[in-house]
Amino acid sequence: MIPFSMRLRSMGSLALMVCVPAGATAAVAPERVPALHAQTRTDLDASMHGEAYAYATYALFADQARAQGLPSVQRLFQRTADVELGEHFAEEAKLSGLAGSDAANLRAATTGEDDESHTMYSTFAKQARQDGDTAAASLFEKIAKDEKTYHDAFGKALAVVRSGKGTVPAPPSVTPVSVRAGAPKVHADRTRQNLSTALHDEALVSAKYTQFAKAATAHGNQALARLFTGTADVERREHFAGAAQLAGIVQPTRQNLTTAINGEQYESRIMYPTYARHAKAAGDAQAAELFTRNANDETAHARSFENARNQLH
Ligand SMILES: [Fe+2]
Ligand SMILES: [Fe+2]
Numbered sequence: 001m002i003p004f005s006m007r008l009r010s011m012g013s014l015a016l017m018v019c020v021p022a023g024a025t026a027a028v029a030p031e032r033v034p035a036l037h038a039q040t041r042t043d044l045d046a047s048m049h050g051e052a053y054a055y056a057t058y059a060l061f062a063d064q065a066r067a068q069g070l071p072s073v074q075r076l077f078q079r080t081a082d083v084e085l086g087e088h089f090a091e092e093a094k095l096s097g098l099a100g101s102d103a104a105n106l107r108a109a110t111t112g113e114d115d116e117s118h119t120m121y122s123t124f125a126k127q128a129r130q131d132g133d134t135a136a137a138s139l140f141e142k143i144a145k146d147e148k149t150y151h152d153a154f155g156k157a158l159a160v161v162r163s164g165k166g167t168v169p170a171p172p173s174v175t176p177v178s179v180r181a182g183a184p185k186v187h188a189d190r191t192r193q194n195l196s197t198a199l200h201d202e203a204l205v206s207a208k209y210t211q212f213a214k215a216a217t218a219h220g221n222q223a224l225a226r227l228f229t230g231t232a233d234v235e236r237r238e239h240f241a242g243a244a245q246l247a248g249i250v251q252p253t254r255q256n257l258t259t260a261i262n263g264e265q266y267e268s269r270i271m272y273p274t275y276a277r278h279a280k281a282a283g284d285a286q287a288a289e290l291f292t293r294n295a296n297d298e299t300a301h302a303r304s305f306e307n308a309r310n311q312l313h
C-alpha cells in the first residue's frame with residue numbers, strides 16, 4: 001500500500017489542486033452560513049479549489065486539442081470543463097453559501113483583489129526579479145496592476161449598490177492569452193511555486209465571480225452581473241492562462257489526457273469518497289450525497305478520457 005502523501009505526489013498536477021497553496025485567496029465568508037460541520041466546510045472549500053482548477057485547465061487542454069486537429073477531444077475537454085464549473089463547483093458553492101448579497105459579494109471581491117495586488121503579486125514579482133525570472137516578474141507586475149483596477153471597479157460598484165445612485169463600472173475587456181504545449185519557462189523553484197499559487201488562486205477567483213454574477217442576475221442587477229462575468233473572464237483567460245504558459249501546464253494532447261485521467265481518478269477514488277465519509281459521519285447528509293454523486297461523475301470522466309487516449313494514434 002503506497003502512503004497517501006506519496007500517492008498524492010504521484011498523481012500529477014491535477015491531484016495537487018486540492019492542496020490549497022498558502023498564498024491562495026481564502027474562501028469568501030458567506031453572508032448566510034448553512035449549518036455545516038467545520039470539516040465539511042473545509043472539504044467543500046478544497047473541492048471548489050479542485051473543480052475550479054480542473055475547469056480552467058480543461059479549457060486550455062481543449063484549445064490544445066483543437067490546435068492539434070482533434071475536434072472530438074476538444075469537445076470532450078470542453079464538455080467536461082463545463083460540468084466541473086457549471087455543476088460540481090456551482091453545487092458545492094451553493095451548499096457552502098459562497099455567494100451572499102451583492103454587497104457582501106462585492107466586499108469579498110474588493111478584499112481579495114486588494115490582497116492580490118498589494119501583497120501576493122507584488123511579493124511574487126519582487127521574488128521573480130531577484131531570482132532572474134524576468135518574464136514571470138513582468139507577468140506578476142501586470143497582474144498586480146490589473147487587480148488594483150478591479151479592486152477600484154468593485155469598490156465603485158459597492159458604493160452604487162449601497163447608495164442606489166450612480167453607475168456600475170463597465171467590465172474590463174479581455175485579451176486572451178493563447179497557451180500552447182511547451183516546457184516551463186521559469187528557472188527558480190520559488191517562481192515555480194508562486195506560479196502554482198497564482199494558477200490556483202486565479203482559477204478559484206474566476207469561478208467565484210461566475211457565481212457572484214449569477215447572484216447579481218438573480219437580484220436583477222445586470223450591470224453588476226456583467227462586471228463580475230467580465231472580470232471572471234480576464235482572471236481566467238489572461239491571468240490563469242499567462243501563468244499556465246510560463247508554468248508549462250499545457251502539453252501535447254496525449255499527455256494532457258493522462259494528466260486529466262490521474263486527476264479524475266484521484267478525485268473519484270480518494271478525494272470525494274473521503275469527503276463523503278467525513279460528511280456522513282458529521283451528519284451532513286446533503287454534502288455526503290453531493291460528494292458521492294461527484295465521485296461517480298469523476299469516474300465517468302476518467303473513463304471518457306481513457307477512451308479518448310486509446311483512440312489517439
Ligand atoms: Fe468535478
Ligand atoms: Fe483578481
Ligand SMILES: [Fe+2]
Nearest residue numbers: 143202235239
Ligand atoms: Fe487575477
Ligand SMILES: [Fe+2]
Nearest residue numbers: 264297298301
Ligand atoms: Fe471531472
